[in-house]
Amino acid sequence: MSMPINPSQTGPVYTPPGDTSQPIVQKGSVTPPPAIVLGEAERIKMATFTTGFQSEVPPPASDTPPYQSVNLDSTLAGIGEKEVMTDMYAVMALFQKMAQEQRNSAREVRGSEMQAQVNSLKNAAQEIKDAAYDRYVGAMIEGGMQIGGGLLNMAGGVKAGKVAAGGDQAGATAISGKYSGAAGVLTGIGTMAKASQDLKAADHDASKARYEADAKVHESGVQQANDLMQQMMDVIRDVRDKLGSIEQSRIETSRGMARNI
Structure with a gap:
């Protein structure tokens, strides 16, 4: 049994006795794939594609700084208790400052809403006065028109009575009808004038209702501003309590360390 080496194979091959035409590749050997032969047109297309791809990718800049490694452990180890506590105090102070600014803004909003509410109520009161007028x-x-109509009826009755006393009953009836008609006209004019004034009064009533609604809205704004001010005050108190607790804890820790020394 012989084991000749085939140059086209990377592993040892086994040739059975009596058959030297096709070697059998042993298990574990690797046979390289056959070479791909490209024609002239394929080589031109491949070269064009490769050249175009390389031209689209810009080369790296020569002045690009190299990456520098950072040792995170050493950086964190360099932060001491003093720096950490200082940062905590700064954060708490920032929270307190933000809460105080919000409280000041809410105070200004409350003042403007209260002034707007007062103005709306004043306008509503003026509308009530105008409607009443x-x-x-x-x-x-x-x-006045009804009084005038009544006087006309009285005058017509007196004149009609004199004419009737003279024996002219038809004339007396005509005179009475004329005066009654004139009195009715005056009464109608008075009614129309009153209706016109009632319409103006109703318009003032509608304006009063709008002003009262605006006053309600401003009252709600005042209440919201008060709630925000109270919330910001609670935040300020909480921040102060936390700062006091941190300081007290630091003092107690320092005392405990001093006893153990």
């Missing part, structure tokens, strides 16, 4: 004018006009 318009109704007063309408009632006076209607009353």
